[in-house]
Amino acid sequence: MRRFWQRGRETDHVSAGEAAAAAATDPGPLPSPDLSAAAFFDVDNTMMRGASIYYFARGLASRKLFTLRDLAMFTWGQAAFRLRGTENSEHIGSAKEAALAFVAGQKVAGIVQLSEEIYDEVMADRIWHGTRSLALQHLDAGQQVWLVTATPVEVARTIARRLGLTGALGTVAEARDGLYTGRLVGNLLHGPAKAEAVRALAQREGLDLARCSAYSDSINDLPMLTAVGHPHAVNPDSDLRDHAKEHGWPIHDFRTGRKVTMVALPAAAGAGALAGGVAAGIALRKHYRG
Numbered sequence: 640m641r642r643f644w645q646r647g648r649e650t651d652h653v654s655a656g657e658a659a660a661a662a663a664t665d666p667g668p669l670p671s672p673d674l675s676a677a678a679f680f681d682v683d684n685t686m687m688r689g690a691s692i693y694y695f696a697r698g699l700a701s702r703k704l705f706t707l708r709d710l711a712m713f714t715w716g717q718a719a720f721r722l723r724g725t726e727n728s729e730h731i732g733s734a735k736e737a738a739l740a741f742v743a744g745q746k747v748a749g750i751v752q753l754s755e756e757i758y759d760e761v762m763a764d765r766i767w768h769g770t771r772s773l774a775l776q777h778l779d780a781g782q783q784v785w786l787v788t789a790t791p792v793e794v795a796r797t798i799a800r801r802l803g804l805t806g807a808l809g810t811v812a813e814a815r816d817g818l819y820t821g822r823l824v825g826n827l828l829h830g831p832a833k834a835e836a837v838r839a840l841a842q843r844e845g846l847d848l849a850r851c852s853a854y855s856d857s858i859n860d861l862p863m864l865t866a867v868g869h870p871h872a873v874n875p876d877s878d879l880r881d882h883a884k885e886h887g888w889p890i891h892d893f894r895t896g897r898k899v900t901m902v903a904l905p906a907a908a909g910a911g912a913l914a915g916g917v918a919a920g921i922a923l924r925k926h927y928r929g
Contacts, residue, residue, distance in 0.1 A: 670781035675847040677805075678777040679837055679863065680770065681855035682788035682798065685873045688765040691790045691798065698757030743821030747793070747814050754797040763801065769893035770873055771802060773854065778803070783844065787836060787853075787863060789829040808836045834862035854891075858882065 683690045742750060774784045783805040788795050792809030799807040811824040828836055841848050849868035853860075858878035864870035872883035872890045883890050 670779055673781040674845065676780075676850040676852075677783035677785060677841075677844070677846050678774065678852040678854070679785050679787045679808075679867065680774060680804075680853075681833075681857065681860055681863075681873075682786050682790055682795065684856040685854055686767060686770050686774075686786065686798070686802075687762065688767065691762065691788065691794060694761045694765070695754065695757055695790075695794055698753065698761055701760075702753075704753075742791075742812055742819040745819050747817050747819060750791075750819070751793050751797070754791075754794045758794075758797050758801055762798065766802065767874070767893045769891060770854065773871075773873075773891065774802065774804060777852065778805075783846075785840065787828070787833050789827045789833075808833075808840065830859050831862045833860060834866045837863055837866050855879070864888075 680686050683692075687694075777784050785805055786795050786799050786807040786809070788807070788809050790798075790809050792807060792811050795807035795809035799805070808828060810826075810828045813820045813822045813824050826832060837851075837853070838848070840846070841851065848866060851867040852869040852871060853864050853867045854871045854873045855864055856872070856874045856879065857876055861879070861882070864872075870883075870888050872879050872888055874892055874894055875883060875890060880890065882888075
C-alpha cells in the first residue's frame, strides 16, 4: 500500500484534474428570470416552527442580554402561540415594547451580528423543509422569493440570506448614526401592513400581483393572501383552513405525523416550549443570584 501511494505522488495531478472536469456533466441552463412574478412567505409557523422573535430572545438571554422577566414574557407568548396557532395582539404589543426597550441605543451592526449567530444556534433546525422546498420551486422558476414578517427586518434578512432567498420585508426600527432610537418607522409589519408592504414592493420591482403567490399559516395574514393571485395556506390555523377550503386554495401541512389544525396540538408540545424557556430562566436566575 505504501508503494502504491508513493507511485501516486509521481502522477500528473493536473491531467487528473482536467480529466475530471472534462467528464463532469453539463449542469444545464439556468432558469430564465420571471420578472413579473414573486412569492411571499410569512415566517412564524409558516417557514419556521414557532415564533422567530422568541428564538431571538432566547439567544439574547443566553448571552445575558435579556432579563428573566423579558424571557418569561416571550416564553409564555411562544407557548400560547404554539397551542392556538394564532397571534395575539396583546402578546405582539408586549413583544414590541420589550424589543424596542432592548435595542434603544444599541448599534445596528451589533444586532445584525447577533441575528446571524442566533440563527445558526437556535433557528436553523426549526425551518420547515417542506416550506423551504416550496420557496425553492419559485426560485427554480426564476421568481423572486421574499419573507414578509413582523420580526425585525435585521433578523428577517438573516433568515432570508441563510435560506438563499431574495430578501425580506420586516418591521423597521428607526436608527440614526448607526444606533437604534427605540422607535419604529411606522408600526409592526403585521396584518394589513404586510399587504401594503407587498404592494409597495410589487410597484418597485414591476411585479404583477395577479401572477404572484403568498404563503401563510394565519388568518391574520388574509390581507396579504388576498393581495396576490395565488394564495396558499401552510400549517394553517382553523380559521385559515376553513377559508382556504371554501375558496379552493392549496393547503400544505408539514406538521409531523398529522394533518390537523394547531388547535389540536397536544398540550405536551406547548408545555415543551414552556419548559425550555423555564429552564433557561432558571439558569439566568442562578446567574443573577451568583
